[in-house]
Amino acid sequence: GQQVMQIPQYQHVQEGEDFTTYCNSSTTLSNIQWYKQRPGGHPVFLIQLVKSGEVKKQKRLTFQFGEAKKNSSLHITATQTTDVGTYFCAGMKTSYDKVIFGPGTSLSVIP
């Protein structure tokens, strides 16, 4: 079945350093979504990418959807302690499929 993988599983960075997490699907995706979950909290929707090669920015966060629509990345510039949490990507194979979540990347930021 469809699988969505993420790397790395864990990342520890010094505050101010950049951070990137990568999401890869075994099949072409209709869209990709990104969520953030703070420790002890619930996942919160960040953004959705739909078009091949799409790039979207939210302040220090940059999201990309690959040309083949099988991979995506989230890049955070100059991390802050407020960025701590687990970042999940989630993809839909077709517009009518359910969302499949990746296992997440846990980000720790050292002050």
Place this chain on the structure above:
Amino acid sequence: DAGITQSPRHKVTETGTPVTLRCHQTENHRYMYWYRQDPGHGLRLIHYSYGVKDTDKGEVSDGYSVSRSKTEDFLLTLESATSSQTSVYFCAISDLGGHYGYTFGSGTRLTVV
């Protein structure tokens, strides 16, 4: 998010007992989902609903049942709780089947002893 609430927030139960978790939404969204979250597994779909009395299985549905008698309520029942069902359970809602993202509840931490 204020539009979706889960109850209880925490529960400890004994092996073999039935347990029901409740998800209530005030957004009038058509789609509702139950996920479980375990370390190393991310979020796994248990069951989902696409309307009143319309439900379907997810990838880890064994040992679980659901009911949706009203748009706003989606119940998850563990028919006979086992220790492997110790987990954090999240309810989610969406208005277009996952397009434009899900809104998650705050979760229920269930411990089966």
